[in-house]
Amino acid sequence: MASHHPIMTREELSEFLDREFPQIHMGGRTYFVEEVGPRTARMRMDYHERHIRPGGTISGPAMMALADLALYVTLLAHIGPVALAVTTSLNFNFLRKPEHRALISDCRLLKLGKRLAVGEVSIFSEGSPDMVCHATGTYSIPDRR
Amino acid sequence: MASHHPIMTREELSEFLDREFPQIHMGGRTYFVEEVGPRTARMRMDYHERHIRPGGTISGPAMMALADLALYVTLLAHIGPVALAVTTSLNFNFLRKPEHRALISDCRLLKLGKRLAVGEVSIFSEGSPDMVCHATGTYSIPDRR
Amino acid sequence: MASHHPIMTREELSEFLDREFPQIHMGGRTYFVEEVGPRTARMRMDYHERHIRPGGTISGPAMMALADLALYVTLLAHIGPVALAVTTSLNFNFLRKPEHRALISDCRLLKLGKRLAVGEVSIFSEGSPDMVCHATGTYSIPDRR
Amino acid sequence: MASHHPIMTREELSEFLDREFPQIHMGGRTYFVEEVGPRTARMRMDYHERHIRPGGTISGPAMMALADLALYVTLLAHIGPVALAVTTSLNFNFLRKPEHRALISDCRLLKLGKRLAVGEVSIFSEGSPDMVCHATGTYSIPDRR
Numbered sequence: 078m079a080s081h082h083p084i085m086t087r088e089e090l091s092e093f094l095d096r097e098f099p100q101i102h103m104g105g106r107t108y109f110v111e112e113v114g115p116r117t118a119r120m121r122m123d124y125h126e127r128h129i130r131p132g133g134t135i136s137g138p139a140m141m142a143l144a145d146l147a148l149y150v151t152l153l154a155h156i157g158p159v160a161l162a163v164t165t166s167l168n169f170n171f172l173r174k175p176e177h178r179a180l181i182s183d184c185r186l187l188k189l190g191k192r193l194a195v196g197e198v199s200i201f202s203e204g205s206p207d208m209v210c211h212a213t214g215t216y217s218i219p220d221r222r
Numbered sequence: 223m224a225s226h227h228p229i230m231t232r233e234e235l236s237e238f239l240d241r242e243f244p245q246i247h248m249g250g251r252t253y254f255v256e257e258v259g260p261r262t263a264r265m266r267m268d269y270h271e272r273h274i275r276p277g278g279t280i281s282g283p284a285m286m287a288l289a290d291l292a293l294y295v296t297l298l299a300h301i302g303p304v305a306l307a308v309t310t311s312l313n314f315n316f317l318r319k320p321e322h323r324a325l326i327s328d329c330r331l332l333k334l335g336k337r338l339a340v341g342e343v344s345i346f347s348e349g350s351p352d353m354v355c356h357a358t359g360t361y362s363i364p365d366r367r
Numbered sequence: 368m369a370s371h372h373p374i375m376t377r378e379e380l381s382e383f384l385d386r387e388f389p390q391i392h393m394g395g396r397t398y399f400v401e402e403v404g405p406r407t408a409r410m411r412m413d414y415h416e417r418h419i420r421p422g423g424t425i426s427g428p429a430m431m432a433l434a435d436l437a438l439y440v441t442l443l444a445h446i447g448p449v450a451l452a453v454t455t456s457l458n459f460n461f462l463r464k465p466e467h468r469a470l471i472s473d474c475r476l477l478k479l480g481k482r483l484a485v486g487e488v489s490i491f492s493e494g495s496p497d498m499v500c501h502a503t504g505t506y507s508i509p510d511r512r
Numbered sequence: 513m514a515s516h517h518p519i520m521t522r523e524e525l526s527e528f529l530d531r532e533f534p535q536i537h538m539g540g541r542t543y544f545v546e547e548v549g550p551r552t553a554r555m556r557m558d559y560h561e562r563h564i565r566p567g568g569t570i571s572g573p574a575m576m577a578l579a580d581l582a583l584y585v586t587l588l589a590h591i592g593p594v595a596l597a598v599t600t601s602l603n604f605n606f607l608r609k610p611e612h613r614a615l616i617s618d619c620r621l622l623k624l625g626k627r628l629a630v631g632e633v634s635i636f637s638e639g640s641p642d643m644v645c646h647a648t649g650t651y652s653i654p655d656r657r
Contacts, residue, residue, distance in 0.1 A: 138287035428577035
């Protein structure tokens with residue numbers, strides 16, 4: 078791995094998202110960067126009507142969007158905000174119905190190469206130990222000069 | 223395969239979605255069932271600001287939501303509206319940047335078992351022959367009595 | 368989860384594999400159950416010519432066979448030897464070239480439902496901290512009476 | 513796509529495999545390149561004791577090895593034998609028990625970029641229309657000078 082340690086702070090990541098991806102906050106701010114660490118980052122997605130299905134269940138697409146964002150944020154934290162990384166593949170296993178609560182995503186980079194990064198994301202209902210969704214994803218990293 | 227032929231029409235599927243999943247139309251109707259056939263269904267997602275990123279690109283999560291819906295609709299078309307199928311896994315390969323146009327999804331069931339269904343979805347920009355995203359997914363089908 | 372604790376020991380699992388899957392030992396015994404724990408099992412695959420490519424690299428298919436076996440053994444450890452579980456999907460990310468050494472696989476069940484089990488497998492070259500391959504897999508569990 | 517048309521013939525591909533990967537023929541020749549076409553290639557894996565489980569079923573790992581080889585051969589057919597492509601991810605859905613017969617794999621490239629290629633593989637029992645396994649895979653292509 079080029080570097081095991083993040084080079085952006087939680088605050089820098091949040092500002093970057095606000096500036097570059099304002100649309101993720103459309104309809105109210107629900108995504109938060111909670112913590113960054115070596116190869117890892119934790120995010121939180123508030124329980125909000127735009128993520129839920131009738132009956133109160135958080136939708137599959139809402140979990141997929143969270144996982145995609147979590148991987149992107151964790152990657153940026155380790156390569157910096159200049160890079161334009163592109164998702165090339167994502168794999169999801171849906172394990173349980175989430176609770177009617179916020180979701181927490183724990184992302185960990187399994188590989189951070191020059192051209193390719195691979196990470197996994199574990200998603201939990203806040204305060205619960207049982208994983209509701211597991212994802213792995215691959216990002217293509219453009220040439221840096 | 224239990225049956226190769228759909229048992230719901232395009233109109234019945236559209237009405238079912240309107241009734242059971244009104245939230246997919248929130249902010250304006252963008253998803254349409256275009257065609258159903260043996261083991262297949264085609265959907266269309268209009269190009270709409272809520273699916274796009276700054277710069278006009280359709281977001282990865284918007285394509286993932288379309289693929290998930292396309293699989294669900296194709297499955298329902300073949301087992302009927304009573305069943306409560308649950309997505310258990312989804313896999314995506316993102317191939318090209320979509321055009322600034324509507325997306326068309328072609329879904330095909332690879333297996334329709336008693337307990338498990340598997341399908342693949344090919345997504346294209348309308349009018350273009352190059353696939354922008356390919357997905358495969360697995361659905362768990364509850365016991366029917 | 369039905370049970371977090373294994374109901375078969377390492378010895379019972381090894382005997383079961385020897386009896387039911389003698390073909391995995393064809394050409395010499397290379398697979399070993401090393402450890403079982405709550406929701407987990409560790410296996411070892413010896414470095415052996417039938418797993419390697421010219422140049423000494425362990426082949427992708429050899430790692431895939433190890434992951435599939437690791438998931439199967441971990442599942443059996445928790446549901447017992449009677450069940451006839453069937454792999455329904457597997458996803459692999461190949462992260463680094465393995466060393467010219469034995470491989471260690473750490474498997475963990477993410478879900479152990481009545482009909483479906485999901486697990487992840489992390490594969491390492493023995494003695495090295497860097498993961499060489501990550502897998503997730505789904506097993507269908509037949510009805511038990 | 514750089515090129516839709518293969519630049520290697522079936523014979524050239526077979527000779528390349530024999531020379532560079534003799535180990536796939538260990539224990540008897542069972543893999544054959546049957547046909548190459550625009551973005552596609554078809555392979556055949558003979559029904560042979562080293563691919564089967566007790567009871568006569570072709571093992572999951574044997575199907576995974578065939579899919580990996582099919583993707584590699586199809587890629588080589590389109591970029592030529594000089595390139596050293598590396599599998600980065602593979603996803604499998606196992607659909608039905610294969611028959612006690614040879615397997616046929618139909619591979620199609622979904623993307624052939626400068627750095628990344630993506631393909632899908634459909635595997636059938638010879639003479640049967642029902643797919644037994646579906647795979648998608650990603651290959652990283654090294655810089656060519």
